[in-house]
Amino acid sequence: MDKQKLLDMYYQMVLIRRVEERGAELYQQGKIGGFMHLYIGQEAVSTGLIAARQPQDRVITAYRDHGVAINCGIPSNKVMAELLGKATGTSKGKGGSMHMADTEKNFWGGHAIVGAHLPIASGFALGDKYAKRDNVTICMFGDGATNIGYFHEALNLSKAWDLPVLWVCENNLYGMGTAVERASAVSEIRQKAEAYDMPNERINGMDVLEVYEASRKAIEKVRSGGGPFLLEIMTYRFRGHSMGDPERYRKQEEVKQWEENDPIGIFRDCLKSKKIKVAELDEIDAAVDAEVIKSVEFAEASPEPTMEDLYKNIYAD
C-alpha cells in the first residue's frame, strides 16, 4: 500500500476519534439530542473495510454510523451539522446521529432498528445483480443483530440467490449490555454463516491493516461471483453503548485492558515501523484538530431547518 493511502487511513481514524470526542462534549452541553452511539475504539474496523472498497461498492450500517460516514467520505462538517440537527447536515437535520447517509458517497445509512437493514442490503445486491452491475454491497452490523430473524432471512436469501453482499459483523462483545455468550447460542458469530454454507472468516479488528487485507480479499471474492461472504471482525467499544450508559455489565479493568490495545496507537506504531516520521503523524493530528474546530463552527453557524421543511419529503411524488 502506498504511503499516501496509509496516511489517509490514519487521518480518518484520528478524525473519527476527535469528531466523536467533541460530539460527546456537545452532547453533555445539550447541543446534541436523542441517542448517540460512539464508535471510539472501533475505528480500525470501518476504516480498513471501507479503504478496501471500490467506489461503486455500497455501504450500509446500523446506528453506530458516524465513523462509517466519515470513512465513506462525508465531510466532518456535514456529520457535525447533522448531530446538531441543522439543515446542512447529511440528512438535513431530519435523521440525527443514527440516520446519516450520502448516496453520492455510496453510503446508504445509518439504520436504527437492529437488523432491519440486513434484508435491505440483500435488496441492494439484488437490484445491482438484476441490472448486471458489478457493485458489491457491504453491510455492517453488530453482534447483537445476529440473533434477530432479519439476519437469518437476509443471509439465507443472499446465499439462495447468490447475491453480491459482504456481511460484516462488528463483534464488540456486547449487544447493548448483554455479553455475546449470554445472548447467542454460538459465541463465534462466523459459525452462523456456516449454517448457510457461506464462506466466512474471523479477524482482529484492532489492526486496521489486517482488516484492510481481509476485506479486500473478501470483497473481490464476492465481486468475482463467489456469492456472499461473512466477515466477523473482533473489536471493542471504549465508551458506553450510548451516551448515559452506566456500564454495569463490564469491569473497568476489562475496558482498560482493551484501551491499551487502541487501534490508533497500534496503527501509529505500525506507521513508525514503516519509517514514517513522528513529526508527519503529529502534523496530521494537528490538521485533524483544526478540521474538528471548523466543523463545529460550521455546524453551529448553520441554519436550522425551516417549518416548511417539516412537511417536505414525506412523499417523492
Added chain:
Amino acid sequence: MSKITMREAISQALWEEMEADPSVFILGEEVGVWGGSYAVTKGFFDHFGPERVRDTPIAEAAIIGAAIGAAMVGQRPVAELMTINFAFSSFDHIVNEAAKLHYMFGGQFTVPMVIRTVGGGGRQLGATHSQTPDAIFAHFPGLKVVAPGTPADAKGLLKAAIRSNDPVLFIEHATMYQTRGEVPDGDYVVPIGKSIIQRPGKDVTIITYSKGLEISMKAAEELAKEGIELEIVDLRSLRPLDMDPVIESFKKTNRAVVVEEGWKSYGVGSEISARIYEQAFDYVDAPIKRVAQDEVPLPYNSTLEQEALPQVKDVIAAVKEVL
C-alpha cells in the same frame, strides 16, 4: 373496453407494466412456477423468466426488505405478500423502513415499490387469515394505501402504483377476484388519492371502498325499490385520503353511513366520520353511522363468520337509522 374479472384486470396491469418497463419485476411466495396463490401471475414465469418473476423463501421480512433495497437502487419491484395477514411479519419493514426512508434521510432515498396483497374475510380461513387491517397501514405518513373496488380501478390504480416513486400498499379483496366489470383496454391509469362517486343519489351518502363497495351497491338497489337513493363515494385510496367528494356529497344529503370490512374501533369509519364532523358540522342532520365487522376474531364456522362480517342488511338498517 372489455368485460373482465378483477383478477384479469390486475394481471393485465402487471403484464403491461412489465412489458413497458424493464425495471419492473415481481417477487414473492409462489408467484412464479405456481402462478400465484390467487393465480394473478399465471403465465408470467414462462413469459418473463425467473429473473423477473422471482419465487422467494417464506420470509416476509426478506421479501419486503429486498424489495425496498432494490427500489432504492433504481428498480421498481412489485412484492407480493400472499395475504395481508403475513404483512405483520414484515410490518417493521413496511412502516419503519419503506414509509420513512425518503423523509428521514432528507429526501436522498426513494422507494418506488408496490406491495400487492390480499385482505378480507368470508372464506372460512379462520381468525389469522381473514383480517382487514387496512386502517393500521393507512395510519403511517409516507406510505400510500390503495384498495380498489372495481376491476377498472384495480387496473388503473395498480399501474399508477407501479409508476409511483413512493411505496404503495395495494390491497386486493380475497372474495372479489371473480367480480366482473368494464375495463378500458391498453394504458389506463387511475390517479392515487382520488375518491369517486360510484353511484349518484340524493338521500344518504355512503362512504366505502373495496368489498364495502359491492355490499353498498347491492343495498342501494334494494333501497331504490323503496324510493331511497344512496350516493356512494368510493375512497379507493386510504392514504392519501381525498375527502372532497365526501364533503361535497354530504353537504347535499346531510346524512352519512360509512361501510368498511375492518373492525369499527379506530377504523376507516372513525376517521371519515370525524372528518365530516370537523369539516361539515353545520350540515349534519343525523348522527353518522358506521357499518363494520363485529369486534371478534373472525371464526371458522360459516354462519358465525357471515354474521360477524358486514352484510347488505346491515347497510340497509344503518341507512334507515339516519333517515
